[in-house]
Amino acid sequence: MSHSPLLSQLIDALRCLPGVGPKSAQRMAFHLLERDRQGAAKLSLVMKEAMEHIGHCSQCRTLSEDELCQHCADPAKDRSLLCVVETPADVMALDQAIGFKGLYFVLMGHLSPLDGIGPKELGLDLLEARLQQGEVKEIILATNPTVEGETTAHYISKMAGEYGVQASRLAHGIPLGGELEYIDGGTLAHAFSGRQRMG
């Protein structure tokens, strides 16, 4: 038995959600129609609003429906400190973990030339203009510990150097509670090269 055209459309549309295949999309559609029409109506309304109005902060590129996001608009933030991350989710993670008092710059990705993503695609011209203004004194590179994240951090650190801005990189290495023999060589090599003096 096949579904009515509209129901098929709904199931198909739900499949754009991450991790949702045809089976779970069908389950979701039935659940919403049979048990939670109110919730679904709200979802569709908010979804429409969000898709229409959420853009990027003009200063840090994170997702925001305002010209300036809450972070960038907050006068209490230390504007001389800038933390560069790959995604808006990284901003959330860092904020919750350390309550960073400076501002963020969200790349929305990392350098990946073979995917056609170079400095311009990451808005690094925007970042450069910002460094040029001279307000930023220190830049913290919190890109992921992948080859691409590392390459991105390196590129930005050189840029920072050209404007006399001090750059530092998040330490990365052995996860808390990890045991050396179970850690892959790449991680170990990074941890080793980033070792710190004791005492």
Add this chain to the structure above:
Amino acid sequence: MRVQDQAAFILHYFPYRDTSQIIELFTRDYGRIAAVSRGSRSAKSKLKGVLQPFRYIQVSWSGKGELVSLNRAEESDVMMPLLTGNALPCGFYINEILMRLLHKHDVHEDIFNEYQQLLVSLADQQNLEIKLRLFEKYLLQQLGFELNLSHEAGSQQALDAHRQYFYYIEHGPVLAEQHTHSEHLVISGKSLLDFQQGDLSDEKVRREIKSLMRMVVAYYLGNKPLKSRELFR
């Protein structure tokens, strides 16, 4: 077809479905292949640290054709230094060239070994430009596009270090005085001869050879420019 523990490097990878990846591999005995790696992007996957460019890995796969299935990947016992700093853009640059010049399934064991040596030598971040130029020269030669760096095009006349030449791709150097194509790249005999010897210690030679190789590589790559160039700062 099943292949076990094949030596390989990752040239490129990109997300596929929710938690999988397509991995473009340069393998020692099977050349360039593309494989699906299922689940390697999930948060728990142990493969994340292994499936990184510039790491010497051993992979097992099954299937044939355009897209095989990666069954296993682990680090090889061969020690490879970590690429950092200025070596990273060089690594991407070479990977982009290999992705575009190597045809799938063409076996190039020698290039594979030379590539491994190159990665090892890039790691010290010294003389990166020289290493890239020499690898490009080697690569073109292995692929049958060897440069003519010793004689005038179509003759037995050896190059003169003190004269200027136009370089014609697929032919070679022609004395600059005999032709008047002003838009053509002019290069000294000394630069060509030094490059022939693998000697790029002279700065002027390096500059001229850079222009030469840029032109030659672009010729074989086609119109689309190399994106990795933007990473050099």
